[in-house]
Amino acid sequence: MRRLAGESSTPESHPADSRMATHYTYRQNLYREKLIQKIEAGVQRKAHFKSRNGCAACKQKRVKCDEVKPICGKCAAKGTTAACQYSNNNNDSEQSQQTLPIYQIQPKSLTLAGINQLANTIIPAELLLHHFYTHTSNRLMGGEKRQSIYRYHMLPLSISQHSLLHAILAVSARDLLCLHRHHQDCQHGYQQIKERQKLVLSFYHHYHRFATLYKDDLLRPPSTETANLAHSNAFLMNVLVVADPASTSYSSSTSNLWVTRKAKDNIDAAFSWIKVQAIHQTILEPYWKFVPSTFWYSVFVDDHHQQKDDQEQQEPSVNTTTGIRKIIIDHLAIICAIEQTSTTTPERNVYLSAYKNLCSILTTPIPRTSRTPSAQIFGSYIKFMIELNAHFVNLLRSKDEPALLMFSIWLNRMRRLDLWWMNERAGSECAAIWEFWRAGIT
Incomplete structure (x- = not known):
């Protein structure tokens, strides 16, 4: 057909095409909104996998077994407990770990076969990354400058650095576990336990992968890139x-904590989180000369200036402190045999450095206006x-009373x-220390 003068060369779109495009866009936006809502609510899409580890009675009747040991739910309801038998093979032991309540999951389950596939199936990585971007980055610590680093520097770096990627995924899963627990605080049904268990499995899967890759990263030659990676990984490692859910209040008692343990190996395993904190500076020392060219530099400069101001004001503030904090500071000095003289040095008194840092904490007010503590406040506390x-550290490990x-x-x-x-x-650690002291007095 000949085109008339003045007509557009572009054919007119059919109204049906426009409606289809609008409907497609609407469906996309709806899916995106539902996905975000699921992440915000801490709810993950359900995964289906077939298990062959049910009891003999349920297998014979060809019904689904909940695999709760020693007696499954169906056998317990019908009173056929004698027929509820499980075969002894490797698959059973692996599957039984997956059906344990959350408070029984131990770090040793990291080595179980199948957790990698299970964790990825239950909680897709994209959901954890989205949650880290939208929520966890706001809840770690620090103000807008640090939150910007988490989102716009650490996340892009994790695309090429798998250790950092798994660290971010593990922290995101742990944050979801914390949120899920608070939302479901009054609900302790079977479904709630299963949802929490999925998050724990995902946490340990990514935590284990991160720990494995982190060791290899520390062997790489120092550079600006590895300095960015090392500082990012070190921070998330501390978190x-x-x-770790196995050593916090998810546990049914304080028996999992190092203070209440007696066997050396058990104490060392539970004490490891303190050693990781204490060697933080040693791990990062090879990268110090590259710090000025990293994306962390501006944050460190701000922290350094604030800490310098705190040190200059520390002695006057200690001397002018009144009330219960003044009593604590004075009694600590007596207990630790610290004399306020120029001859007192860390070499002469092993408690001196910790005492000074604790005095700085006790004399530093915590602002109540911010949702998260400032980086400067956190820096003085974590110092x-x-x-x-x-x-x-050795005195603390041996449960020395002044150190404890x-x-x-x-x-x-820190709880404040x-x-x-x-x-x-x-x-949990405070409760364990108090329990240890009560047992000693008794």
Whole structure:
């Protein structure tokens, strides 16, 4: 057909085409909104996998078994407990670990075959990454500058650095576990336990992969790229070891914590989170000369200036402190035999460095206006841990009373920062120390 003068060369779109395009866009937006809602609610899409590890009675009747041991739900309901038998093979032991309640999952389950596939099937990585971007980055610690680093520097770097990627996924899963627990605080049904268990499995899967790759990354030659990676990984490693669900208040008692253990190997395993904090500076030392060219530099400069101001004001603030904090500071000095003289040095008194950092914490007010503590406040608090000398760590490991006392005061102050990844650890460790002291008095 000949085109008339003045007509457009572009054919007119059919109204049906326009409606289809609008409908397609609507469907895309609807799917995206539902996906975001699922992430915000801490609910993951359900995965289906067939298990052959049911009891003999359910297999014979060809019905689904919930695989709860020693007696499954169906056999318990029907009273046929004698017929509820499980075969002894490797698959059974693996599957039984997957059906354990959340408070029974131990770090040794990291080595179980099949957890990799199970974790990826239950909680897709894209959901965890989206949650980290939208929520976890706001809840770690620090102000907008640090949150910007988490989102716009660490996340892009993780695309090419798998250790950092797994660290981010593990922290995101742990954050979801914390949110899910608070949302379901009054519900303890079977379905709620299963949902939490999925998050724990995902946490340990990514945590294990991160720990394996992290060791290899530390062998790479120092550079700007590896300095960015090392500082990012070191920060997230501290979060992960502190927030390990097997050693926090998810446990049914304080028996999992190092203070209440007696066997050397058991103590060392539970004490490892403190050692990781204490060697933080040693791990990062090879990368110091590259720090000015990293995306962390501006944050470190701000922290350094604030800490310098705190040090200049520390002695006057200690001397002018009144009330209960003044009593604590004075009694600590007596207990640790610290004399306020120029001749007192860390070499002469092993408690001195920890005492000074604790005094700085006790005299630093915590602002109540911010949702998360500032980087400067957090820096002054975490300084107590990352500057612990080896002698003090050994005293703490041997449950020396002055060291335990200072450590418990620090834990109690850390709880006031209200950090989701620290609160449970601090509460559990404090409870264990108090239980240890009560047992000693008894």
